[in-house]
Amino acid sequence: MIERWQAIFDHPILWLELRRIHRKRWWPGRRFFLFYPVLLGAALGCGVMSMLDDSLGTRLAALVTSVPLVCLVGVASWLLNFALPWIAPTLTATSIARERELGTFDLLRATLLTERSIVLGKLGGCLARLWPGILTLALLAPFQVLWVVAGGSSGLSSVFLLADSMLDPGRPWMWSSLLLAGLAGLLRPWGDLALHATVGLFVSALSRSSGKAIAVSYGAILATRVAFYLLTSLLNIALLALPVALLDTPEAAMNELLMMPALTSLGMVLVEFVGAALLVWAAVWWLKRT
Amino acid sequence: MATIIETRGLTKRYGRLTAVADLNLQVEEGAVYGFVGPNGAGKTTTMRILATLLRPTAGEAWVAGHSVLKDRRGVRRAIGYMPDFFGVYGDMKVWEYLDFFAACYEIPAPTRRGLVDDLLELVDLAHRRDDYVDALSRGMKQRLCLARALAHDPQVLILDEPASGLDPRARVEIRELLRELQAMGKTIFVSSHILSEIEEVCTHIGVIEAGRLVAAGTLEEMRQRIQAQRVVRIGLMARAEETMAWLEGQEGVLEVEPVEPNGAGDLRVTLAGGDETLAQLLSGLVGAGFQVTAFYEETGNLEDVFMRLTKGIVS
Numbered sequence: 001m002i003e004r005w006q007a008i009f010d011h012p013i014l015w016l017e018l019r020r021i022h023r024k025r026w027w028p029g030r031r032f033f034l035f036y037p038v039l040l041g042a043a044l045g046c047g048v049m050s051m052l053d054d055s056l057g058t059r060l061a062a063l064v065t066s067v068p069l070v071c072l073v074g075v076a077s078w079l080l081n082f083a084l085p086w087i088a089p090t091l092t093a094t095s096i097a098r099e100r101e102l103g104t105f106d107l108l109r110a111t112l113l114t115e116r117s118i119v120l121g122k123l124g125g126c127l128a129r130l131w132p133g134i135l136t137l138a139l140l141a142p143f144q145v146l147w148v149v150a151g152g153s154s155g156l157s158s159v160f161l162l163a164d165s166m167l168d169p170g171r172p173w174m175w176s177s178l179l180l181a182g183l184a185g186l187l188r189p190w191g192d193l194a195l196h197a198t199v200g201l202f203v204s205a206l207s208r209s210s211g212k213a214i215a216v217s218y219g220a221i222l223a224t225r226v227a228f229y230l231l232t233s234l235l236n237i238a239l240l241a242l243p244v245a246l247l248d249t250p251e252a253a254m255n256e257l258l259m260m261p262a263l264t265s266l267g268m269v270l271v272e273f274v275g276a277a278l279l280v281w282a283a284v285w286w287l288k289r290t
Numbered sequence: 291m292a293t294i295i296e297t298r299g300l301t302k303r304y305g306r307l308t309a310v311a312d313l314n315l316q317v318e319e320g321a322v323y324g325f326v327g328p329n330g331a332g333k334t335t336t337m338r339i340l341a342t343l344l345r346p347t348a349g350e351a352w353v354a355g356h357s358v359l360k361d362r363r364g365v366r367r368a369i370g371y372m373p374d375f376f377g378v379y380g381d382m383k384v385w386e387y388l389d390f391f392a393a394c395y396e397i398p399a400p401t402r403r404g405l406v407d408d409l410l411e412l413v414d415l416a417h418r419r420d421d422y423v424d425a426l427s428r429g430m431k432q433r434l435c436l437a438r439a440l441a442h443d444p445q446v447l448i449l450d451e452p453a454s455g456l457d458p459r460a461r462v463e464i465r466e467l468l469r470e471l472q473a474m475g476k477t478i479f480v481s482s483h484i485l486s487e488i489e490e491v492c493t494h495i496g497v498i499e500a501g502r503l504v505a506a507g508t509l510e511e512m513r514q515r516i517q518a519q520r521v522v523r524i525g526l527m528a529r530a531e532e533t534m535a536w537l538e539g540q541e542g543v544l545e546v547e548p549v550e551p552n553g554a555g556d557l558r559v560t561l562a563g564g565d566e567t568l569a570q571l572l573s574g575l576v577g578a579g580f581q582v583t584a585f586y587e588e589t590g591n592l593e594d595v596f597m598r599l600t601k602g603i604v605s
Contacts, residue, residue, distance in 0.1 A: 012393035020381065102377030107438070110341050110371040111394035112363060 012113070013121030017128050073143050080137045084130060085192035086221075091126040092200030093217040094210040096283075101210055115287040119280060123201055127193075134193075141186055177262045184265035191272030196221050198279035205283035228268060235264050294319040294446055294477045295340065299349035302335050302501075309335040311501040312349070317479055317494070319445075322472050324492035325481040332501040333481040334374060337450045340479070341371040354445050367395075370439030374451040374481075378431055380424030384415060387423050388437060395442035409437040413467065429460025436467060447471065449480040453487050465491055522568065523549065524557045524575070525584030533557060533580050540574065542567045556584070 096118075099105035108118055127134065200217040207213035239260035295317035302310040310332040317323045327333050338344040340353055342362040350357060356364030379387060388406045397405060410416040413433040418426060426434060432452065439447060452468075453461045468478060468491045482488045488495075489509070496506040505512065526533055530548060534557060537546045542563040549556040561567060572585050 010393070010399075012390055015393070016379070016382075016390055019386065023381075099377075102379075103373070103375050104377040104379060106338075106341075106343055106371075106373050107376060107391070107435075108394065109343055110366060110369070111391065112366055112396050112442075113394050114363075 011117070011121050011124065013108075013118065014124045014128065017125030021129060021131070073140055076136065077140050077143075080133055080140070081189040081192070084133045084137060084189060085196040087133075088126065088130060088193055088197040089200030089217040089221060090214055091129055092123065092197045093204045093207075093213040095122040095126055095201065096204040096287075097207045097210040097213040098204075100208055109287075116284045119201065119205065119283045119287065122204075123197065123280065126197060126201075137189060177259045180259070180262035180266055184262060184269055187269045188265070191269040191276075194276035195224070195272040195279075198276040198283075199224065202279040202283045202286075205286050228271075232264055232268055235267075236261055239264065292319045293317065295323075295351075295353050295479060297336070297340075297349065297351040300336065300339065300346050300351055301348040302332075302339060302344065303347045308501050310339070310346070313498070313501070313503055315496060315503060315506070317477060319477055320472075320475060321494045322468065322478045322480065322492040323494045323496060324488035325479060325496050325498065326485060326488065327481075327498035329483075331498045333498055334450055335501075336498070337371075337448050337479070337481065338373075340365075341369060341448055342366055343371075367442065368445050370442070370444040370447045372435050372439045372447070372449045372452060374454060376435055378423045378426075378434065380422065382423055383419075384410070384421055384423055384426070384434060385419045387434065388441060391438045392441040397442065405441065409440060412440070412470070413437040414463070427460075429456050429463065432456060432460065432464060433467065436464070440471075444476070446477045446479065449478065451482055452480060453482055461487060520561055520563070520568070521588040522559045522561065522571070523584065523586055523588055524559060524582060526556065527581035527583055529580060530555060530557065533575070536575075536578055536580070537571075540571060543571070558588070 096105065099108065109115075113121070199220050200213070203217045203220065204210075204213045207216065293316050295315065297313050297315040300310055300313040300315070301308065313332070313336060315336075325333050325336070335344065339346050339358060340351055342358050342365050345359070350359060352358070353365045354368035356362075356368060358365050379390070382390065385406050388409055389402050392402045392405055393399070407416065407419075410419055413436055415426075415430060415433060415437065418430065423431065423434065436449075436452065439449075449468075453464050456464065465487060468480070472478060472491070478492075480488065480492065492509065494506070494508050495512050497504050524533070524537075534546050534548070537543050537557070537559055542561045543559060544562055545560040547558050549558050559571075561571070568587070572582070575582050575585075
């Protein structure tokens with residue numbers, strides 16, 4: 001097991017990219033890492049306060065003090081959720097195609113590196129270049145979890161803030177829905193990132209020109225996103241219409257109404273991860289075939 | 291000597307175009323095999339198949355006993371490949387470049403440091419160890435690429451046009467390096483258009499045209515092959531035109547032409563026949579009263595072999 005992990009981290013292509021990153025000094029500085037525990041501590045404090053004292057005044061105070069934090073973290077999360085998956089294809093689409101343009105790809109393939117190793121190394125290398133964003137996104141995840149657990153008073157989306165104020169928090173359906181939606185919200189950017197990055201990688205494995213690879217990758221991603229959007233909308237309509245039509249009690253219908261969108265979101269995230277894995281496999285298969 | 295590279299019925303087609311057709315090739319261990327042919331003859335395709343970068347449409351090839359179809363990893367371990375067009379990672383330092391490729395050949399990190407220094411010594415780039423690859427001249431990059439191909443101490447080197455685009459000094463350096471590698475016991479399979487360069491280092495030659503091997507053998511065998519038609523140079527004191535007329539009437543003489551365009555001085559005679567014919571021709575010339583100052587056979591070089599064997603089909 002240890003040897004396997006060592007083999008992953010001893011990967012020459014990954015080290016090549018890390019050397020380049022180190023040379024370009026892509027490092028946010030120590031202040032960033034001092035700032036982070038302070039931020040997380042403040043959020044934790046707000047969450048604990050709201051959990052311990054259920055009075056309206058305390059919750060309101062916690063809410064007011066956490067507003068700047070919510071704004072800061074919320075905006076940062078939103079920006080990263082959007083930016084990372086849309087930057088990644090530029091890097092992955094140029095990875096293998098650029099090696100072909102430079103004439104270094106044949107040199108790599110003539111070594112003992114397998115096609116799978118080259119593809120995974122390239123993917124790892126590209127993601128490593130995005131490390132400040134990926135690290136920040138990972139560091140923001142505890143805030144989202146914290147807010148869901150502490151009462152959903154902020155964080156994931158305004159829908160849950162609304163749901164929290166409208167519904168009785170004691171009901172298990174609501175909490176399950178919130179947790180599932182929270183989980184989907186946490187995993188969504190990673191799913192987007194994985195899917196977009198691997199689309200770029202797959203196109204790059206097929207392409208001889210990095211310019212074309214970028215153009216085709218973004219075209220394919222846009223098409224995929226539209227397809228996802230349509231599919232999710234259709235699924236949601238179908239799943240929301242079903243309980244209203246079939247279930248007898250309004251309470252059961254409301255439970256379904258809460259649960260289904262969360263399940264759909266989670267399902268889509270799962271599809272993204274499976275799609276990413278399939279694209280990596282397809283890129284390896286293509287390289288082996290040629 | 292054991293065969294280290296072998297192809298049987300090797301064929302590669304790209305749609306309607308046949309790049310390599312039924313190629314049967316054998317390279318002995320320790321040989322420096324010059325793979326000669328005009329542009330588009332199929333040299334690079336053959337080399338890419340041997341380097342496991344292309345799959346043949348039909349046929350099979352083995353390098354150091356490993357099949358290029360069934361044991362690609364074994365082949366890659368046995369060969370060091372240098373393509374005709376290769377890129378370098380310009381943003382890496384020279385030592386980093388070699389270290390990276392040594393890592394790609396699964397050489398453990400503690401061994402790599404010493405290895406990189408040894409390779410740099412071998413290709414005479416030790417003084418540029420900490421420079422960026424982009425700062426090297428083309429000749430130096432070529433040597434660096436050769437060092438990269440040697441990182442895992444391969445048995446066979448497959449070098450596609452290693453001297454192309456180099457200035458005369460860099461060519462000489464590459465040639466010296468090839469000699470050194472030959473002395474180290476490496477088998478070298480090398481293609482080049484600069485035939486005189488190959489001639490000086492290679493022990494065997496294979497001539498390929500339109501994807502087919504038109505001739506193969508040792509350098510000596512190839513020379514003997516073209517000596518079926520011998521070219522003799524005759525130096526004369528005077529009466530060149532008279533001599534020409536006399537020679538044209540002799541048995542075995544195929545062609546007589548003056549070396550100088552104005553017709554004066556030496557003559558070049560192409561004739562069919564062995565040493566006996568040569569001796570008869572010389573005694574006949576002297577007997578006829580021509581004043582011969584020189585009489586010697588021009589040895590065929592690789593360029594002659596190439597020109598006689600190929601028809602310029604692809605070109």
